[in-house]
Amino acid sequence: MTTPVLRLADAEIGDITDLVDTELYPLHDFDSVRLQALIEHARAELAEDGCCVLSGFLRPEALAQAGVEGQQLSPKTFYSRRLVNVYFTENDPTLPEQDPRRTFMERTSGFVTRDMIPPDAVIHRIYVSPMMKRFIAACLNEEVIYEYADPYAGLVQNVLPTGTQQPWHFDTNEFIVSMMTQKPEQGGMFEYSPMIRSRTEENLEGVGRVVRGEDRESVKILELNPGDLQIFKGRFSAHRVTQVAGSRERHTAIFAYSEQPGIIGRAERTRQLYGRLSEAHLEAEARKVRSDALLD
Structure with a gap:
């Protein structure tokens, strides 16, 4: 039995001005005063605590379409319920x-992976668009960023029905x-402890206090809304999504880029x-x- 070839969105067809509110975010006019001001704002926010939220990123009709597509993708979600620590080890x-690797929390979230998301879906078109990648790279003060090479995790839709959550x-x-x-x-609030570790320092003591609930002062809470674009340094900031309640699921598109090409997630995680x-994994x-050489 042969493995079917994955159909992915075409990066050469990267014009997303029909999706993005270009009055607010003129991605097509990179050198414009407005976009450059947005980039400087994002850099300042990211430098302060590793998080930047750009509200109203999509046109209303594109956001409505993305919402419908998310509902259509939801039945494809893979759910699992297990105890994990903050490093998934x-x-x-x-x-x-007291080591955070000994603190285990219930993870009950679900994901739809990139190979299941149609190439013409709103979130897939955004993910591969060169103008999107150029904008995000500039916000991160990088020359270039790359799509995650992982065939599953490069682009996912996170689905959280009632009673589910993402732990630290x-x-x-x-x-x-x-x-x-x-x-x-x-529910479904986004909580994070900004830049609690670095590329070279795990800060096990500080991470342990956060995951055990002993340190709430360093934790920030965000109430995100549909259409908000969030840039987040999640490699270095511990974060979670609190438990969801009610009949409406929480849907979030996650666009995974990297400073280096060829990055693929660890097999166990x-x-x-x-x-x-x-096979790629x-x-x-x-x-x-x-x-890097961090625990995960």
């Missing part, structure tokens, strides 16, 4: 009890760009999140293609 009883965790790449497309009736592995696990 196995329990190690040789470590001290770090992202596997340097930063995450996301956009809510459907807001739940209650991929299996936990998406329930399966591809097995090959990457052998090569250990990573951008």
Whole structure:
């Protein structure tokens, strides 16, 4: 049995001015005074605490379409319920009890992976668009950014029905760009502890206090709305989404980019999140293609 070739969005057809509110975000006019001011604003926000929210990024009709498409994708969601620590590593009883690797939390969220998202979907077109990548790179003060090479995690829709949540965790790449497309009736708040670790320092003590609930002073809370574009340095800031309540699911598109090409998620975490592995994951696990040496 042959594996079908994945159909992905075409980066050469990258004009998304029909989707983005260009009055607010003129991505097509990169050197415009307005866009350059937005880029400077984003850089300042990211430098302060690793998070920037750009409200009303999509045109109303594009946001409505993204909402409908998200509802159509929802039945494809892979759900899993398990106990995880902030690093998605196995329990190690040789470590001290206060080590954050010994604190396990219930994860009950679900994902629709990139290979299941149609190439003409709003979120897929946004993800591959060169003008989008140029804008995000500029906000991050990078010359260029790359799509995540992971065939599943490059673009996902996170789905949180009532009673589900994302516990404290770090992202596997340097930063995450996301956009809510459907807001739940209650809950689903985004909480984060800004830049709690660095590329070279894990800060296990500080992370432990946050995940155990002992430190709430360093935690910031965001109430995101559909159409908000969030740029977030989730590699270094522990974050979570609180439990959702009500009949309406929380849908968020997650656009994974990287400063380096070829980044693929670790096999064990991929299996936990998406329930399966591809040949690319097995090959990457052998090569250990990573951008740093952090726990995860």
